[in-house]
Amino acid sequence: MKKIVIATKNAGKVREMKDAFAHLPVEVVALSEFGQLPNAIEDGETFAENAAIKAKFYMEKTGCACLADDSGLEVAVLGGRPGVYSSRYAGYNAEDWANNQKMLEELCIADVEESPANYRCSLCFADTDGTLLTADGRCDGVVRKIPHGKNGFGYDPYFYTNEYAGRTMAELTMEEKNRISHRGRALRKLTQKLEEHLA
Ligand SMILES: O=P(O)(O)OP(=O)(O)OP(=O)(O)OC[C@H]1O[C@@H](n2cnc3c(O)ncnc32)[C@H](O)[C@@H]1O
Numbered sequence: 001m002k003k004i005v006i007a008t009k010n011a012g013k014v015r016e017m018k019d020a021f022a023h024l025p026v027e028v029v030a031l032s033e034f035g036q037l038p039n040a041i042e043d044g045e046t047f048a049e050n051a052a053i054k055a056k057f058y059m060e061k062t063g064c065a066c067l068a069d070d071s072g073l074e075v076a077v078l079g080g081r082p083g084v085y086s087s088r089y090a091g092y093n094a095e096d097w098a099n100n101q102k103m104l105e106e107l108c109i110a111d112v113e114e115s116p117a118n119y120r121c122s123l124c125f126a127d128t129d130g131t132l133l134t135a136d137g138r139c140d141g142v143v144r145k146i147p148h149g150k151n152g153f154g155y156d157p158y159f160y161t162n163e164y165a166g167r168t169m170a171e172l173t174m175e176e177k178n179r180i181s182h183r184g185r186a187l188r189k190l191t192q193k194l195e196e197h198l199a
Pocket residue numbers: 007008009010013042069070071072073086087096099119152153154155156169181183
């Protein structure tokens with residue numbers, strides 16, 4: 001069976017990505033099973049560039065096909081910030097609560113209670129034969145200063161979805177989140193390409 005490494009150090013992403021592969025005839029392996037690997041340098045200017053950097057970097061480190069995700073939140077009144085800097089908005093290795101705090105501060109400086117926002121996700125699958133498969137996804141909603149919910153990760157408690165009116169991403173089950181999320185949408189496109197590649 002084909003072995004695919006979920007090339008991310010984010011446990012929230014691993015949970016969501018494993019779920020999407022449940023029906024494919026592939027062996028899904030976490031990056032953590034390869035011990036302590038160095039971090040890829042995510043110095044691309046776009047989500048797509050960073051996803052490709054991570055997929056190729058970890059494919060070389062593990063010797064296995066790797067699927068990487070680069071994603072983030074774009075807040076309209078903040079000119080699209082934090083964008084590709086979402087995981088380090090409050091500094092390198094910042095925890096989710098610190099990044100959320102930083103976003104609340106920026107919303108206060110902008111003097112607004114809420115703003116249209118969207119999540120974006122770029123996926124890149126790098127196979128050992130040099131094949132690269134890519135897919136993107138987007139999810140629109142609104143960020144507000146009052147958090148709700150304990151599910152998901154990152155900015156989810158502050159992200160009010162358009163599809164499930166009044167509910168934040170952190171109030172959804174994983175199945176509900178995957179149905180509408182940037183990552184869920186990108187994963188469905190990517191798995192289709194992957195099925196063709198593996199056939
Ligand atoms: O690079 P890897 O190892 O995959 O893990 P990471 O957490 O650093 O991931 P990114 O560099 O892609 O940064 C994405 C950040 O965007 C945020 N984010 C992405 N998808 C999200 C989601 O579905 N829900 C909430 N926040 C999300 C969250 O803060 C992530 O840390």
